[in-house]
Amino acid sequence: MKKKSVNAMEVAKLANVSQSTVSRVFTPGSNVSEKTKEKVMEAASFLGYRPNALARGLIMNKTNMVGLAMREIQNPFYHEVLGKFTKGLREKGYHVLFVYTENDEIQQEEITQFLEYNVEGVIVTDALLSSNVVTQLQESNIPVILFNRYSHELSCHSVSCDNYSAAWQIADYLYEQGCRRLAYITGRKNTSTSQDRQRGFCDYLQAKGVKVIIEEGNYTYEGAYKAALNLLKRNERPEAIFGANDITALGALDAAKSLQLSIPEDVTVVGFDNIEMAAWPANSLTTWEQPVDEMVKITIETLINQINKKQVDAKPKLVSGKLIKRDSTKKSKVVDK
Amino acid sequence: MKKKSVNAMEVAKLANVSQSTVSRVFTPGSNVSEKTKEKVMEAASFLGYRPNALARGLIMNKTNMVGLAMREIQNPFYHEVLGKFTKGLREKGYHVLFVYTENDEIQQEEITQFLEYNVEGVIVTDALLSSNVVTQLQESNIPVILFNRYSHELSCHSVSCDNYSAAWQIADYLYEQGCRRLAYITGRKNTSTSQDRQRGFCDYLQAKGVKVIIEEGNYTYEGAYKAALNLLKRNERPEAIFGANDITALGALDAAKSLQLSIPEDVTVVGFDNIEMAAWPANSLTTWEQPVDEMVKITIETLINQINKKQVDAKPKLVSGKLIKRDSTKKSKVVDK
């Protein structure tokens, strides 16, 4: 059996006070005299006492836990995201109950776990949830925030990069460089990230009268590699390839290299995310930097506001980011001259 | 305020039974008649009742939570590890309280969290803990397992790849190919992984009368890149470089390429981990595959055994893994002939 942990009662006895007093010593903002506080603290540290978070959560109806669900994926971008969430939440006093989800949608099982442990909020990263799951959470008054995904059908908050606008600007950048044959390698087709990036990219170019070739990449290196081979073996080889994310773009980059094409002269490549690998000299990938810090900060703030019932407008929040120019695209014209 | 969640009492009233009966319905192995079970289940699902894991954990002294601490790091290997742990633990009915640690050692704050939430065990990945932290956990009877790290001073279990033997075999492989000028790029010098790999590598070669050049890489791509440049600009350029992990090896690979050296003719590179990126055609890195699935499985089993007080011998557990040969090393002689 597990050894029973020391409780407030034992500390109380040792310090010659009541259990209530011990509790008050560990509750910030309570009225305890300096003298007894010291006495209690001494007894507590002597016994190695720590307040039991479960009992505290039970009575205060506040667990200080947040559920974090993340889709398992090859993309190191989300590893970084996870790190920042964990740190950011802890700074606000929250702990993370973590779950990997293997499917595109969060499953019932994962939500059940969150409900049973009374998490105060849920963050869903790189995945969606079915509407009945959202309903369940809302019935229990547990706010949900989608990170880097959104859905018009679901009435929950979301924070993402303004993928549409970013892709639009990438298209503009490539077009201004003189590219007229352009291709887009998709991510997983049912993700809002991939869809928005495609729409932004195509909308800009369509307005300029340029048609975009689309190939499916599925957000994997292997998929993107094959897709790029298809593209680059065409009669009219594209001059520029925009990959739905950096992993996709790296697949395209390597595919081009495998065909002895030189970058950026023969073909130009742009990615999305600005993962660390993009900066590696061998890749030197031009890409769109998502402002992860800001996105995480906004997500956490929004979540905490909702937890505290400061109702926020349920509109999807968008942040912009910026283009990081590297060697996988040509130097801009002004510099060239 | 958060809406109060439905509790067993309300279900009991609706189903015309006592709260105890409701509890028994949700406790596997309890004696309840089929008829009342149905009645209760109906009422429960009508009200959307779920047992409160906190209250349950409080009274049963069993939270079904495991603390997982991981060092933040560039290495995608640990992202994979995290995924496998989460899945594996859930299969055993455990939930994950997750923490990132920014330092080489787990900090007091992280442990406090684990203690307060009464986790039943702690898994520490890619980091160590100070001995007084181990003491704290042991006093509370919470088992700890180090994953891919060990320490002779700390009396806790550990599971890792047999880094010494693996590095020894890598050295053998390179030596048999005829390499006589060899270099090792280290990881973070105070990690047992990097130390063991260095020792295994050097011990083998020393026995053969070959000296190894050591450069510091710090487990980062950038560090390894610089280290490799130092190595490759020497008068006597090494024929083979062994990187402390795959990220290190990839840094070396790219550094070699940047010097127009061809791989594996001019220089041969070997890594460690077999992350997905190693298989990418542009890298095609020979590397040591850690049997992650097995390592995770053993870790979880050992932990659960300890939780259930089936005392296991506290010896460090080692698993072997195997060499994955790719294009960054020469084909083996037999094939060459």
Next chain:
DNA sequence: CATTACTTTGCATACGTATGCAAAGTGATG
């Protein structure tokens, strides 16, 4: 019907903490 053996249920209590309320303590003022 009485007895026995067994299953099913309810009562009461326990887990470790927080908090409203009242009692006790402290110090200042007249």
Next chain:
DNA sequence: CATCACTTTGCATACGTATGCAAAGTAATG
């Protein structure tokens, strides 16, 4: 010393569940 205002403390109870114990129910047997 009496009064008042204020701080500090303890008592009792509540949070939602699990479980030992006894009571009630069921069925079988003589």
